[in-house]
Amino acid sequence: MIENLSPEQCWELLQNNNDAVLVDVRTKMEHTFIGHPPGAVLIPWKEAPDWQLNPNFAAEVEAAVPNKEAPILLLCRSGQRSLDAAKLLEQLGYKRLINILEGFEGPLDQDKHRGNLGGWRFRGLPWEQS
Template structure:
């Protein structure tokens, strides 16, 4: 499984690269803090897979990297080959990029 670090994600954002960010956490988690990605909770990721691009890189994130890894495994069964897991999730982002970010 491809992984991307929070530093690599920040570089993509800062450079304005064309990619999709999918957040597989629950609504209440997303409302607490998010990085602006599209919210598709893990339980609905297969059902809503048509919302996920197959034409450009996709970074999948969650709180720590475990649920996003599970989402990627499910999506790869559907033929997705353009997915990267955000290593450490939003907790790593808060620890390494934005210590002011409200996490739980």
């Protein structure tokens, strides 16, 4: 089963469960230049310029998180790529998959800007840039 938790709930889980792993499924450019939570493991779901599914995604997650009982928190820009990634990992036998609602940047506002209505950064949680 895939859980959907708020950014705040995910941050609390990461603080209280040493087995929990936050996997950032955004692109390398998003992770580096827009920012990411401290300790996030970058494993892109899709990558520019062709935006094809990362053929190594499953193998990279299995290498980073060999324990299929460990909670895996999945983060993308707004919550869609992370949900798609969670569905794949569920098929691979991972037991505790958590989609981070709102993602890192949140939904678009009326001016088509992100970061003003929700998301990890908007919620004031720790983040950094590379």
